[in-house]
Amino acid sequence: MKNQIQKAALISGIGIFIMVLTVPVAEFVIFPELIDYKNAEITFNNIKENRSLFTTGIFLHLITLICDVVVAWSLYLFLRPTNKDFSLLVALFRIVFALVTLAALLNLISLLNLTSNSDYLSAFDHSLYSKVLLAIKNFNLQWSFAFVFFGIYLILLGVLTYKASYVPRIFGILLIIAGAGYLIDTLRSFFFPSVEMSYLMITFFGELLFMFWLLIKGWRVKIIED
Template sequence: MKNQRKMSNKKKARIAGLLYLVVVLTGIFSLAYVPSQLIVWDNALVTFNNIKGAEFLFRLGMVSSLICYTFFLFLPFALYRLLKSVQATYAKLMVVLAVVSVPISFINIQHKYAVLSIINGYNNAKVYTGTQLQDQVLFHLNQYDNGNLIVQIFWGLWLFPFGYLVFKSGIIPKFLGVLLMLGCFSYLINFLGFSLGSNYSDLRISSFIQLPATLGEIGTCLWLLIMGAKEKQSVTPLEALNN
């Protein structure tokens, strides 16, 4: 029975790790790689031509985003199965804060569909000039970026109960839990920085501030996928009284 419980625990961890891996890979591709190849934030003409010339890559980024959001919907439930015995209230809070972000993300992707409509909508040429079309594309990309900024509130908040559960679990290394909890504040600091300061991006510190979240999430993902989760040792009645 003990070996059966251990295998079950490892299976739960690896399912969660696999879901997390899909979220991480599709997130990096859609949120980092594709924009770096296509978007020049201070040049609407270049951005318009880049997307027009590499429309498939742009569409692939959109599909990648939708896959990311879909798997992120299932991820907290898989983690809940693994960690609910640690502290049920925190486990439920983790699920709620993660799931709330998903519909916001799905609605936000409409801005990218709007970009495709502008680029391929030949009737627009009768209403807008070329410069106006280019500006419209950059406007929707900026709105999509602003939407992601709002979602970052929940991308950060869910990491705190998640990190607390990891730290307390005894089945995943504690330092990963610490990084995840710090990652919560990383997201929130960047959200406030971009929201309150018009020149925050010029400081070039957002990636550094984001580092605990990046290391915590990727580290936890790989640990769950490769190592699984240790079987939590049972506490004897005498140990329970001493504690």
């Protein structure tokens, strides 16, 4: 029977894998079909007429948030033998990221009410159009801010992984690089939005490579907990 460490590694890998599938579908498939940032009225009507599709995008984000919490806990268990307190700190940063993202997601949930057919909302009230687009922009801004915590999380996770004797050190280095990439890109979007740093995208694959290791080899590590 797999010990707790092995199970935690497998759960972590599966959780990250699910997230790799959910958010991209919402952000690159569903929402681009419905949202036109240059035309608030079209966006309003698209969401109103495709309520189920928009709701699917929201729930894909919700599934991702649940996976964030699960992965935070499972990686805490996986890396706890290396340093229990530091592992807990790392997990807390991912949970904070999930909470800030949840707060951002509430902006999209509010659109389900704004675009409903209830009597107290008039489709001829043009102010509703701008409110819908504003809510979407608020979501994007707040979600972007959440990645400050995610970047710090990955850096700390990389340090902890680097110190773990049962994990190849290269993954610790890759996670640190990925975290730095997220942190720099997020801060750039707030302080220097006109600066182009699309090349930082290449650094984001650190967690993805770590996921593959967790799924292929990580769940078979054998260590003895104190």
